[in-house]
Amino acid sequence: MDFGFTAEDEAFRVEARAWLGEHAKDAQDRRTWERTLGKAGWIGLGWSEAGYGNRSATLTQQVVWAEEYARSGAPPRSGHIGEKLLAPTLIAHGSEDQKARFLPPIAAGDELWCQGYSEPGAGSDLAGVRTKAELGADGTYRVTGQKIWTSLAHEADWCFVLARTDPDSTRHHGLTFLLVPMDQPGRIEVRPIRQMTGTSDFNEVFFDGARARAEHVVGGEGGGWRVAMSLLGFERGVSTLAQQVGFAAELERVVRTAVETGAVGDPVVRELVVRQWAELRVMRWNALRTLGSSGHVGAPSVAKLLWGGWHQRLGELALRVRGAAAAVGPAEWSPSAPYELDEVQHLFLFSRADTIYGGSDQVQRTIIAERVLGLPREPRG
Template sequence: MDLTFSAEDEAFRAEVRQWLEENLTGEFAGLRGLGGSGREHEAHEARTVWNRHLAVAGWTCLGWPVEYGGRGLSLFQQVIFHEEYARADAPARVNHLGEELLGPTLIAHGTEEQRRRFLPGIVGVTELWCQGYSEPDAGSDLAGVRTRARLEDGRWVIDGQKVWTSLAQQADWCFAVVRTEPGSRRHAGLSYLLVPMDQDGVEVRPIRQLTGTSEFNEVFFDGAVTEAGLVVGAPGDGWRVAMATLGFERGVSTIGQQVAFARELDLVVDAARATGRIDDPDIADRIARAVLGLDVLRTHALRTLSGYDSGSQGPEASVSKLLWGQWHRELGELAMDVLGGSALTVDKGPYELDRLQSLFLFSRADTIYGGSDEIQRNIIAERVLGLPKEPRP
């Protein structure tokens, strides 16, 4: 398959690059490089202002249909935007979960009323979202969720607990998978609800991570409520809708993620030169492998994504998750070996990490969150290769 960009695509790249150069100035210049995994606490309010600036200029929801506030851009043009955004060291966006996950899910599976209600707030970055999937006993095994909801007087009443909920402390809404059919098991009886976070029945407790930051949270629902009509898809059909969301999660934004990985790799190489470790044959070999591995990630992602017009992926996306999770974790390990003993100390107290220390600590989770490596291998074996299913209780 031809993975080259057309002349029209390259003209679009020049447009994106010029706009970023002209707008990442003044009050926004100091936001370069802020935010991202393990660093979502950085300048959240200022990054929200920047995101709304993007929205006014038409740089949000690029792949969405025009009728829903998007620009209807091609897959390659979306890839170009994410690449240029990352190369410009623009700040991490605050509404990834709304724009890249929930919005496409509502377009594909929501009602027209739900689309009219929620899509404009995502396009304009006026409502932020979090994802209520994982629970203490249901992580990669999402079918084991126990949070339950029942219909009472035209509303869903929700009780239970979610965990590892990214950015719940800033979110206005949560899209949550809950059990709505009493006595149901596994994939049956689940529903996909849209739940307002600002209510007495919702409690958010931040989780302190190894990085010292708290972008993950526990969320407790104790009689929380949402309207009866805020179920996406039919009640009991939540598993299908939730899987669609996961497909969008591994869409075109992963290309921008890989450009951010390239910037981290550059930092590792700079550190290797500064410490003299670049002359160590083992370090030099690992750096070369990292460069080649990153090229493999990009080529695989483009080839896989090109088969999905919506920008979402099928079970083949599990291969991408395995590749980038392992690659990024190994990059963190390489960074520590490059730094040597200085990696064990902090420059500023009480616990202020530098970029490479944060990279190492946060990347330890890469092979777990978003579906552990073990689960991804099962998906590949069963759904891609057609091998017999693993025995389950």
């Protein structure tokens, strides 16, 4: 597929840039911002179906929107989990009633979602899920168990949960994909996880008999593994290109700091900067090639390996060019006040997790080895 931008795409870019320039600067809290996006039809551009309050857009126009959004400095999204993960999954596997119930509120920015996959004993090995769901006589499931590293659970209205509905099943058998409302006091508890950056974007979620309606099972009881794997296939797509716009801005700041501190005079630093720039270009072309092809089972794993290590190395380079000042807190810091990180410190600390979350490097390499290269399966303990 030729990924050049057409005249129509460039007109779409002008419209997107103008709208973001007018509205992004006035954005307040993130939920209000989601509703602002929804009212203008900007949520759901990547869905294969329109008519839920979303605009229709070609793949190249989706790329344009993602890039312009990243460049605009608009607030981080709270609704991307519902828009980018759940919505395409419902379009592929959901019933007409489920699509009619859940897609319009996502497109409007009225309902926010979180993902109930990882558990303390089932992170990268998702087939080890132990959260249980039992169907009661009243036609509702009782969900009991714990999820962890649940992004934005403290803001979410709903959670899509992978739970074990067959108590005698093992591994990927007997799992069911459930849509669970979060507003269930006494049955659902959300505990923020404080990160070393001082922020709390991730959470632990405890389900104690939380209710989910039988008609909110996606893909049928026992079909959860198929649906869950399909959802993961939507996780890395156009958003990868928007992510790279942010990476480019971070690299630019690192280069600017290297010039200001004189670190650019070190030939080793210059080589590292050039390598980061070249690898970022490779990532962009790889992402465009992947989007323009019919898809490959190993493409998301290759992309994750590329950007996870790259971003981690950028954090290390950012500290190096900053020098000793990178290890020092702000001048007004005091032991009695919460510490705050500057951009360089936050980049370094947060990027430590890049090769772990979203599937560790080991898991990505195993996927490539087994599913792409056809090598023997890794022994399971």
